[in-house]
Amino acid sequence: MTQPPVTKVLVIGYVWPEPRSSAASGHVMQILETFLQQGWDITFASPAGPGEHKADLTELGIREVPIELNNSSFDTFIGELAPDIVLFDQFMIEEQFGWRVEKRCPDALRVLETSDLQSLRHARHQRLKERLKASDDANDFSELFAPALREEFELMADTDLAKREIAALYRCDLNLMISEVEIELLVEQFKLPRTLLHWCPLMVDPPSVPPVAFEHRAHFLSIGNFRHAPNWDAVLWMKNTIWPLIRQQLPTAQLHIYGAYTPPKATALHNAAQGFHVMNWAEDALQVMSAARVCLAPLRFGAGIKGKLVDAMLTGTPSVTTPIGAEGMQGDHPWPGAVAQSAQAFADCAVQLYKNESDWRQAQLLGKTLLTDRYQQSMHGVALVERLRDCLQRLPQLRRDNFTGSMLRHHSHKSTQYMSQWIEAKNRTL
Structure with missing residues (x-):
């Protein structure tokens, strides 16, 4: 009996995956x-160089192939590979390589893994900067956390980044969205067809061991890649405003801050006398999270959903965050900890969870329920594979229905091809 051909997948990564350094890489690995x-x-x-904490994909049976930007050797490579599915990791990769995929493998299903809407994150960052310039109040940021989707759209719509990102979404046959809020923003405000989008959040297996008990935990914890601007901003807000408020109520409290690629400006904030410890990279994020009593994530801007908060649920660690941190994560469920909009409220909630074992245990149970209902690997893995197979079977019809995407692919293919040929010709004359 003839076996069906094996589906061939090419993933083009913005970076080589580092699942212990960022949630984005963790999602790619999932x-x-x-x-x-x-x-x-x-x-x-x-096209990226290997990072400090790169995963060994070859151990999993995945081929690793370094490629270069603006190099026609990629055409030969992908033509010989002839993948059935090409997954672009972040929209900038689709911009760089999408037209070459169109040229050599026009029948390959094009999938974009967004991680988060970068144009949304950038617009929110700009709004925070304007707020900080306009006022020296470092306590109440509630106006940043309450805009309707229409306001977010108006903040984004005129930016170059949004136009590039939305165009990339149209050029792909399917876009993996990690946040339901971002799906609604794209559909209701940017008017993208919902058929181009697929909800694929972080996918985790339920923990196999009971969480560490309240009495065996100590200290507050914050964790996140320092190269990610929202994480660095959160550390600064903690250092300058939130942590002093917590120490007023808990004079011996200790905060441990972990993050990959710790820059000198972060290590300079370390102050043991204040209980503010910058710990650099965590070899095992789940282990250090399991030892902490409360996770702090005071994010003033950002997009997508937050891996650190999923890790907190996995380890039974209640968390305190902002509406930006909780966005798109809880659905109709209560938050497993607290969501606060000001530094004072954030500190008060953190202290209450840290001291009150009954509240702490209730938050832990809420996290377990939230994980089970929204983030199970088996549930989302099956849905993703079914969606991809359906798209493969109906690809001609999907592309006819997405005329805007076909038009954008056509123009991107032609204009980028001419530019690339010009660059290569110029390089040969140097």
């Missing part, structure tokens, strides 16, 4: 593991 479970043949290519 997607790769889902594909491996189907027995699919996977190649991972990236």
Whole structure:
């Protein structure tokens, strides 16, 4: 009996995955593991150099192929590979390589893994900067956390970044969205067809061991890659405003801050006398989270959903965050900890959770329920594979229905092809 051909997948990464350094890389690894479970043949290519904490994909049976920007050798590579599915990791990668995929493999299903809407994150960052310039009040940021989707759209719509990102979404056959809020923003305000979007949040397996008990935990914890601007801003808000408010109520409290790629400006904030400890990179994020009593994530801007808060739920660690941190994560469920809009409220909630074992245990149970209902690997993995297979079977019709995407692919292919040929010709004359 003839076996059906194995589905071939090419993933083009913005960086090589570092699942212990960022939630974005962790999500890419979850997607790769889902594909491996189907027995699919996977190649991972990236123009980036290997990072400090790069995962060894070859151990999993995934081929690793370094590629270059603006180099026609990619055409030969992808033509020989002839993938059934090409997954772009972040929209900038689609901009760089999408037209080459269109030229050599026009029938490959084009999928974009967004991680988060970068144009939304950037617009919110600009709004925060304007707020900080306009007022020296470092306590109440509630006006940043309450805008309607229409206000977010108006903040984004005129930016170059939004126009580039939305165009990339249209050029792909399917876009993996990590946040339901971002799906609604794209559909209701940017008028993207919902058929182009697929909800694929962080996918985790339920913990196999009971969480560490309240009495065996100590200290507050914050964690996040320092290269991610929202994380750095959160550390500054904690250092300058929130942490002093917590120490007023808990004079011996200790905060441990972990993050990959710790810059000198972060280590300079370390102050043991104030209980403010910058700990650099965590070898095992779940282990240090398990030892902490409360996770702090005072995010004043950002997008997507937050891996650190999923890790907190996995380890039974209640968290305190802002509406930006909780956005798109809880659905109709109560938050497993507290959501605060001012520094004072944030500090008060953190102290209450830290001291009150009954509140702490209730928050822990809420986290377990939230994980089970919204983030199970089995549930989302099955849905993703079914959606991809359906798209493969109906690709011609999907592309006819997405005329805007076909038009944008046509113009991107032609204009980028001419520019690339000009660059290569110029390089040959140097």
